[in-house]
Amino acid sequence: MARRVLVGPLTDPASPPGTDALPTRRRFTLSRGAAGRGGTAVASRPGRSEPTPLTTVDLVDLVPTSPAIPAPAGPVPSSGVNIPLLPGERTIGRRIRFAIVNGCTLLSLVLGVTAIFLATEGGDLKLAAMCLISCVVFDGLDGALARRLRVASPFGAQMDSLADMCSFGIAAPVVVHVLLSGEAAPAITAPACALVAVCAGIRLARFNVSPKDGRFFSGVPTTMVAAVLAVGVLIAPSAPVALQVAAVVMLALAMVSSFPYVKLARLLRLPPWVLALPVVGAFVNYQLTFAVVVLAYLLSGPVLWVRNRNLA
Secondary structure, three states, X not given: OOOEEEEOOOOOOOOOOOOOOOOOOOEEEEEOOOOOOOOEEEEEOOOOOOOOOOXXXXXXXXXXXXXXXXXXXXXXXXXXXXXXXXXXXOOXXXXXXXXXXXXXXXXXXXXXXXXXXXXXXXXXHHHHHHHHHHHHHHHHHHHHHHHHOOOOOHHHHHHHHHHHHHHHHHHHHHHHHHHHHOOOOHHHHHHHHHHHHHHHHHXXXXXXXXXXXXXXXXXXXXXXXHHHHHHHHHHOOOXXXXXXXXXXXHHHHHHOOOOEEEOHHHHOOOOHHXXXXXXXXXXXXXXXXXXXXXXXXXXXXXXXXXXXXXXO
């Protein structure tokens, strides 16, 4: 049996049509029933104590709303809300393309979980790091395919965000923690790696509700941080463990910063000689070159922020 609640009219019926109804909006009070569940919502005019006539409404007919999601246009169905996962024309071809795109997202999720298993149970950190790099590849592939195949959807965006949290916000710091815990006490490495998970969750949630900029990221994206951590595990830098922990903390804080970071597509437009420098440096000392490139990118955010502030 559907539960019912008593609600009164929201506005004063005596108000002339077309006028602002906010000053005459009624106040609602909820009185708890004898059984301790449910209650009665009583509407009354300001300054009066007697209740007005009440109307019963089925709770199953009420649609939950969120300030981050706009209300759907048109009439609301009377029982349940069936939101299609794939908006637009739902042909067999589009459904297959939709399944392929979300299959890439799910594969990224599975690879992230596999990286956790490999690091914690098998101790194979190299293979775990390669799984994380594969996650980065499939994370970029699903978005590109969704736009190319014209099957982008809110469902796919949310799936991508959840998969990123698993692969980049949880799997990556777990693999790094297993690497560093053999060289330092867990009391030092665990908080640093946990900070990566916390900042990744904040970064992804902020990205979902923020307007998109085609030129810059606000903070370093989780995908790039996970890629840096995975490559760091692969090349196994011989830097002191204290410096490695500090680098992990710096990467975590960079995700939640408000500094503008250039997107990869714009970096590829740099002069060819600039892009060739890291390639040449990798033949000389790939570990040092990797550290210099990462540090230069992290510092580019504050530099751009100061430059834009001076221009404003």
